[in-house]
Every structure is written in structure tokens, then in C-alpha cells.
Amino acid sequence: MPGKLSNINFNDYKPLREVIFESLRQAIIMGELKPGERLMEIQFAEKMGVSRTPVREAIRKLELEGLVVMIPRKGAHVAELSVKDIIDVLEIRSSLDGLATKLAAERITEEELNNIKNNIQQFAQNMEKNNVQGLIKKDVEFHELIYKASRNEKLVHIATNLKDQIHRFRVVYLKDYSSPKELVKEHQDIYDALKKRDGIYAESLAGIHINNQQETMTTYFTKNKNKR
Amino acid sequence: MPGKLSNINFNDYKPLREVIFESLRQAIIMGELKPGERLMEIQFAEKMGVSRTPVREAIRKLELEGLVVMIPRKGAHVAELSVKDIIDVLEIRSSLDGLATKLAAERITEEELNNIKNNIQQFAQNMEKNNVQGLIKKDVEFHELIYKASRNEKLVHIATNLKDQIHRFRVVYLKDYSSPKELVKEHQDIYDALKKRDGIYAESLAGIHINNQQETMTTYFTKNKNKR
DNA sequence: ACTAAGTATATTATATACAAAATACTGTAT
DNA sequence: ATACAGTATTTTGTATATAATATACTTAGT
Numbered sequence: 001m002p003g004k005l006s007n008i009n010f011n012d013y014k015p016l017r018e019v020i021f022e023s024l025r026q027a028i029i030m031g032e033l034k035p036g037e038r039l040m041e042i043q044f045a046e047k048m049g050v051s052r053t054p055v056r057e058a059i060r061k062l063e064l065e066g067l068v069v070m071i072p073r074k075g076a077h078v079a080e081l082s083v084k085d086i087i088d089v090l091e092i093r094s095s096l097d098g099l100a101t102k103l104a105a106e107r108i109t110e111e112e113l114n115n116i117k118n119n120i121q122q123f124a125q126n127m128e129k130n131n132v133q134g135l136i137k138k139d140v141e142f143h144e145l146i147y148k149a150s151r152n153e154k155l156v157h158i159a160t161n162l163k164d165q166i167h168r169f170r171v172v173y174l175k176d177y178s179s180p181k182e183l184v185k186e187h188q189d190i191y192d193a194l195k196k197r198d199g200i201y202a203e204s205l206a207g208i209h210i211n212n213q214q215e216t217m218t219t220y221f222t223k224n225k226n227k228r
Numbered sequence: 229m230p231g232k233l234s235n236i237n238f239n240d241y242k243p244l245r246e247v248i249f250e251s252l253r254q255a256i257i258m259g260e261l262k263p264g265e266r267l268m269e270i271q272f273a274e275k276m277g278v279s280r281t282p283v284r285e286a287i288r289k290l291e292l293e294g295l296v297v298m299i300p301r302k303g304a305h306v307a308e309l310s311v312k313d314i315i316d317v318l319e320i321r322s323s324l325d326g327l328a329t330k331l332a333a334e335r336i337t338e339e340e341l342n343n344i345k346n347n348i349q350q351f352a353q354n355m356e357k358n359n360v361q362g363l364i365k366k367d368v369e370f371h372e373l374i375y376k377a378s379r380n381e382k383l384v385h386i387a388t389n390l391k392d393q394i395h396r397f398r399v400v401y402l403k404d405y406s407s408p409k410e411l412v413k414e415h416q417d418i419y420d421a422l423k424k425r426d427g428i429y430a431e432s433l434a435g436i437h438i439n440n441q442q443e444t445m446t447t448y449f450t451k452n453k454n455k456r
Numbered sequence: 457a458c459t460a461a462g463t464a465t466a467t468t469a470t471a472t473a474c475a476a477a478a479t480a481c482t483g484t485a486t
Numbered sequence: 487a488t489a490c491a492g493t494a495t496t497t498t499g500t501a502t503a504t505a506a507t508a509t510a511c512t513t514a515g516t
Contacts, residue, residue, distance in 0.1 A: 158320065461515100471502100
């Protein structure tokens with residue numbers, strides 16, 4: 001068989017519902033669809049030039065993921081984000097990041113350690129350039145790298161979901177209230193612990209790292225209470 | 229307004245898709261639908277006397293929950309359970325049970341503590357009667373009580389999902405390989421720590437509790453390796 | 457018997473249709 | 487103006503229809 005053909009994947013068909021699912025999901029995570037905003041099937045179907053059926057199926061999945069709330073016979077709307085919700089998510093993340101980092105300390109490869117090293121470097125570069133969007137991206141990536149190194153797919157899945165649930169909000173507060181310098185220091189410390197394969201220390205550092213974020217976030221909310 | 233009427237909830241309408249979702253979900257968790265078994269829309273639709281539409285929507289949700297795997301254009305089947313999957317789930321549970329128990333130590337009410345006390349008592353009764361089904365039920369309930377006391381709804385949601393993903397399997401191994409006496413002791417210790425509001429100790433006990441289950445499970449698999 | 461091509465059947469993916477409920481609108485009475 | 491009843495419109499929930507793909511079933515050739 002000619003080499004070229006073997007590179008083509010004939011099985012990359014993706015159902016419409018999946019495309020729509022990812023599209024709506026992204027729109028919610030990125031804040032284009034605001035919390036509380038109604039999701040009307042016909043509207044999306046027409047905008048995308050498809051029928052209601054695949055849109056409905058996409059919304060069902062988003063509902064289970066917690067990004068969308070359904071009220072029978074009334075329809076779906078983007079899930080609201082209360083302060084309690086965000087604290088709840090960060091509480092869980094603190095624990096799961098600890099676990100992921102502990103597992104990563106046992107299972108991470110040299111290559112993966114290098115990827116993390118590079119990530120920290122790039123984070124620092126974005127910091128110098130005052131590139132907030134880039135900072136967020138690299139911060140998200142840092143945690144993804146560690147989760148992947150844990151070799152626990154379900155853990156990756158849950159963490160991704162939790163991260164996405166509060167991403168809309170992170171964009172807001174990370175911009176104004178966190179200090180990237182501290183973040184980069186914390187990332188560096190975690191990396192060092194991973195490199196030394198010190199699971200217990202890495203675990204506690206990761207937990208503290210998220211707890212710090214929780215505090216930053218709480219500060220943000222007490223200062224901006226009036227805006228709500 | 230007459231008192232009687234106010235007790236009636238006119239808003240208890242549940243869409244068919246939800247009924248079907250829960251029904252299929254239960255069938256998978258309880259093992260009536262076996263891992264790998266195909267889920268064909270028409271079949272279920274006819275059996276339940278409905279159209280394919282609500283069945284499809286139910287399956288989409290089950291897919292996101294991880295109980296069902298979809299292959300485009302080929303259909304859905306009940307997710308298989310590898311040993312790795314179960315270890316992964318228990319790894320996460322160990323961490324989350326620790327978290328839930330720590331939080332519960334801070335937030336649990338006297339009434340909830342009593343419920344746990346009763347639960348342990350009932351567990352012991354089932355043990356004397358050699359009632360395996362009852363044991364499993366009370367064991368599940370014990371953990372549910374603690375999760376609820378954590379006052380973190382998302383944590384409850386995730387833990388429920390994880391629990392259900394491996395429930396089919398638990399039924400098998402808990403019957404033959406775990407020693408209820410140790411379980412009751414561990415539950416009792418966790419209860420004592422909660423009562424004393426000793427979060428740190430309660431957390432570590434809860435983690436160990438799940439790790440023990442993981443070991444029991446590993447033993448089960450090494451002994452039954454040939455059967456697979 | 458075993459394979460391969462061709463055909464029939466079953467199943468999924470999507471679109472459309474229709475009933476029932478929710479929402480928006482309109483006009484009337486106060 | 488405000489509240490309310492009644493109607494029109496929109497939207498959801500479910501059923502059905504249709505096209506495309508996948509699976510099962512022949513049957514011819516070896």
C-alpha cells in the first residue's frame with residue numbers, strides 16, 4: 001500500500017452532535033454564552049444550519065457536565081456560577097491536584113519533566129511581556145501536563161471538567177488579582193519536587209498551590225461584592 | 229389555600245428521557261446490562277413503548293458519564309471495566325473520601341452524626357444475618373452520609389458517579405473477598421474521629437479505608453486472573 | 457469448506473412533523 | 487396605569503420519516 005494513503009484516516013468522521021457539543025461547550029467556557037443565558041434549540045439549529053436533533057443531544061451532554069441547567073418544558077440555560085460553586089470546585093481541585101502530583105512523582109518520564117520545565121520558562125516569558133492571555137494558557141497547560149503524568153485517565157477527565165466549570169471566572173480574577181511571580185515560584189517548586197520524585201512533598205505543594213488560588217479568589221469576591 | 233393542595237407538587241413532571249436515563253443507568257450499574265453489551269435504540273424504544281428520540285438523549289448522557297461508550301455510526305455499548313479502570317477510580321476515591329471526611333469533620337451536624345451511628349449499627353446487624361445485599365447497601369449509605377455532610381454538592385456528584393462506575397464490580401468482590409468485621413471497625417473509627425471533629429485524622433482514616441478496598445480488589449483479581 | 461462480491465436488512469444520524477405546554481401579546485375592565 | 491382574561495406565538499417533548507452507513511446474508515467461484 002502506498003505510504004501516503006496510510007497517513008489518511010478514513011475513520012475521522014465526527015457526528016454533527018459532537019461538533020455542536022464542542023462548539024457550545026467552548027462558547028460557554030470562554031464566556032461568549034453568559035451564565036443564565038437561555039439556550040434555544042431552534043436558534044442554534046438555524047445559526048448552524050442543522051436541525052434541532054443534534055443540538056438537543058449536545059445540550060443533554062452539557063447538562064450532565066454541569067455547564068448547562070435544564071428545566072423540564074422550559075429549556076436550558078448556561079449554569080450560573082455562585083461563589084459557593086467556585087469554592088466547591090477549588091476544594092476538590094486542591095485534593096485532586098495533590099493526588100495527581102503525588103502519582104506523577106512516581107510515574108512521570110524525563111521527557112514529561114522537560115515539558116514542564118519548558119512550560120515554566122514560557123510562563124515566565126509571558127509574564128515579562130504582560131501577556132495575560134498567554135499566562136492563563138500556560139498555567140492551564142502546566143496543570144494538564146501534571147495530570148497527564150499521573151497516568152490516570154479518569155482523573156484527567158474529572159479535572160478537565162472541573163477546570164472548565166470555573167474557567168469563565170478565572171479569566172476575570174487572574175487578570176487583576178493574582179501575582180504571576182508567586183505562581184511561577186510555586187510551579188517551580190512543584191517541578192523540583194517532581195524531579196526529586198518526592199511524592200509527599202509534591203502533593204502538599206500542589207494542594208497549597210490551589211488553596212492559594214482559592215484565597216486570591218475569595219479576596220476578589222469580597223472586594224467586588226457590590227458589583228454583584 | 230387549603231393545606232392539602234399545598235402538599236401537592238404540580239411541577240413533578242419528568243421528561244421521558246429522564247426516566248429512560250435513570251432506568252438504563254440503573255440497569256448498567258446493577259449489572260443487568262453487561263459490559264460490552266450493545267445498546268440498540270429501537271430495541272429499548274420498543275420495549276419501553278416510546279420512540280427512539282428520548283432513548284438517544286438518555287444514551288448521550290450515559291456516554292458523558294462514562295457508563296456507555298459510543299462509536300460513531302456503529303452505536304453504543306456498556307463500558308467495559310478493566311482492572312486499571314477500577315484502580316484509577318479507587319485512587320481518586322481515596323483522595324476524595326479523605327477530602328469529604330475532612331470537610332465533614334468541620335461541618336457535620338449532631339443529627340447527621342446520629343445517622344452515621346445508626347448506619348454502623350445496621351451494618352453490623354446485616355453482618356450477623358449474613359445479608360450481603362444489605363451489607364453493600366449500608367456500606368454505600370455510610371459513604372453517602374459523609375459526602376452529604378461535606379456540604380459540597382459537586383463533590384457528592386463526582387463521588388456518586390465514581391461509585392456507580394465500579395458498583396457492578398463491587399457486588400462481585402465484596403461478597404467473597406472483604407471481611408465485614410474490618411469494614412465495621414474502620415467505619416467506627418471514622419465516626420469517632422468525626423465526633424471528635426478531628427479532621428486531619430478522619431481524613432487519613434478515610435483514605436486508608438479506600439486503599440484497603442483497593443488491596444482487597446487487587447487480591448481478588450490476582451486470584452481470579454485465569455477466569456478472565 | 458473457504459473466500460469474495462453482491463445484495464438485503466438493520467442501525468445510526470439527521471431532519472421533519474405534530475401535540476402540549478410555556479411565554480408573549482392584546483385588549484378590556486378597574 | 488394596573489391587573490386580568492383570552493388569544494397568538496414560541497418552544498419544548500416526542501414521534502416519525504429519510505438518507506447513509508454498517509452488518510448480515512446469500513451465492514458464485516475456487
